[in-house]
Amino acid sequence: MKDPVAVFSDYVAQKGLKMTPQRRLILDVFLRERGHMASEELYNKVKAVNKAVGQATVYRTLKLLSGSGLAKEFDFGDGVSRYEQTYGHSHHDHLICERCGKNVEVVDQGIEVIQERVAREHGFSLTGHVMHLYGVCADCSRSA
Amino acid sequence: MKDPVAVFSDYVAQKGLKMTPQRRLILDVFLRERGHMASEELYNKVKAVNKAVGQATVYRTLKLLSGSGLAKEFDFGDGVSRYEQTYGHSHHDHLICERCGKNVEVVDQGIEVIQERVAREHGFSLTGHVMHLYGVCADCSRSA
DNA sequence: TTCTGTGCAAATGATTTGCAGCCAG
DNA sequence: CTGGCTGCAAATCATTTGCACAGAA
Numbered sequence: 001m002k003d004p005v006a007v008f009s010d011y012v013a014q015k016g017l018k019m020t021p022q023r024r025l026i027l028d029v030f031l032r033e034r035g036h037m038a039s040e041e042l043y044n045k046v047k048a049v050n051k052a053v054g055q056a057t058v059y060r061t062l063k064l065l066s067g068s069g070l071a072k073e074f075d076f077g078d079g080v081s082r083y084e085q086t087y088g089h090s091h092h093d094h095l096i097c098e099r100c101g102k103n104v105e106v107v108d109q110g111i112e113v114i115q116e117r118v119a120r121e122h123g124f125s126l127t128g129h130v131m132h133l134y135g136v137c138a139d140c141s142r143s144a
Numbered sequence: 145m146k147d148p149v150a151v152f153s154d155y156v157a158q159k160g161l162k163m164t165p166q167r168r169l170i171l172d173v174f175l176r177e178r179g180h181m182a183s184e185e186l187y188n189k190v191k192a193v194n195k196a197v198g199q200a201t202v203y204r205t206l207k208l209l210s211g212s213g214l215a216k217e218f219d220f221g222d223g224v225s226r227y228e229q230t231y232g233h234s235h236h237d238h239l240i241c242e243r244c245g246k247n248v249e250v251v252d253q254g255i256e257v258i259q260e261r262v263a264r265e266h267g268f269s270l271t272g273h274v275m276h277l278y279g280v281c282a283d284c285s286r287s288a
Numbered sequence: 289t290t291c292t293g294t295g296c297a298a299a300t301g302a303t304t305t306g307c308a309g310c311c312a313g
Numbered sequence: 314c315t316g317g318c319t320g321c322a323a324a325t326c327a328t329t330t331g332c333a334c335a336g337a338a
Contacts, residue, residue, distance in 0.1 A: 018312050018317055039303080054320040059303060075221045077274075079302060079328085095266055104266055110258050115277055118252050122239055123282030130221075131275045133259055138267030162292060162337050183328080198295040203328060223303085223327060 004031055004070055004087045011068035022053050026061040027070075036074060036082040036103065076132065093131040099140035106133075148175055148214055148231045155212035166197050170205040171214075180218060180226040180247065220276070237275040243284035250277075 002010075008027055012019050029045050030037070043058040062083055065071035071083045076096065091112075092105040111131070119126040146154075152171055156163050173189050174181070187202040206227055209215035215227045220240070236249040255275070263270040
């Protein structure tokens with residue numbers, strides 16, 4: 001399995017685009033992080049390494065990462081787009097606490113199978129899905 | 145079962161708010177529609193009846209409808225919030241065609257049950273969920 | 289009367305885009 | 314060289330908010 005940097009280089013090259021130091025830096029910082037990250041968070045972490053990088057570049061690069069398949073864009077319903085790593089990360093859904101915002105990644109094979117079946121029943125071929133379960137986590141319901 | 149207008153009146157009264165002609169008009173227009181509607185679409189339809197109604201009032205009223213339980217806010221990932229009627233509509237998930245945007249409402253009891261179980265396993269008490277299945281519909285895959 | 293609601297316009301906040309110069313291929 | 318990049322600031326776009334007046338309870 002190629003390393004993510006190579007995946008990105010290939011994607012960029014194949015699109016006739018260029019590999020720049022900014023893009024490499026943003027990719028590095030992005031890969032170093034776990035979980036979901038908003039563009040602005042990433043921008044701040046990137047600035048910590050190189051203050052000269054512009055916010056627009058981070059936005060533009062995140063789109064490229066998305067296109068290359070290394071990142072996936074998520075929208076949790078607060079007006080901020082978040083991105084999560086998909087490289088070496090298996091698919092998962094989200095279990096979100098409405099009180100504290102805690103975000104747990106979950107997978108259930110049963111759900112995946114049924115989703116496929118539901119789609120097929122309606123003549124759809126499934127390409128992806130987003131499932132967010134909202135609730136109250138143990139900690140929050142205890143301290144309520 | 146009370147009619148939706150009564151549900152809204154009660155909600156408004158109980159909150160110490162007032163029932164105004166604008167709110168009634170917006171509610172009427174909203175109820176007359178099927179499917180998912182963005183604030184601006186609703187605003188346009190409302191304006192067709194009464195040009196004097198302001199866009200901000202539509203936004204504000206949609207929030208109230210949401211709070212009253214008559215509407216549910218949805219975010220499909222394009223930066224626009226959409227609302228769908230929940231009155232007399234049972235819960236459902238969405239099956240969305242990536243080519244033509246077709247949006248089919250689906251329910252599967254099996255998924256609902258598993259979702260509950262998954263949440264419980266993580267100590268969460270579930271309050272709601274959003275599930276969007278993305279794929280290509282029969283029509284689009286035929287004409288591809 | 290007393291607040292709450294409304295329309296309008298200005299304010300927000302995230303994301304995008306135009307531009308002039310820079311640099312990877 | 315050349316067309317793609319970058320940083321900056323200005324521009325968008327959906328949504329929110331401040332305000333003075335209007336109107337429901």
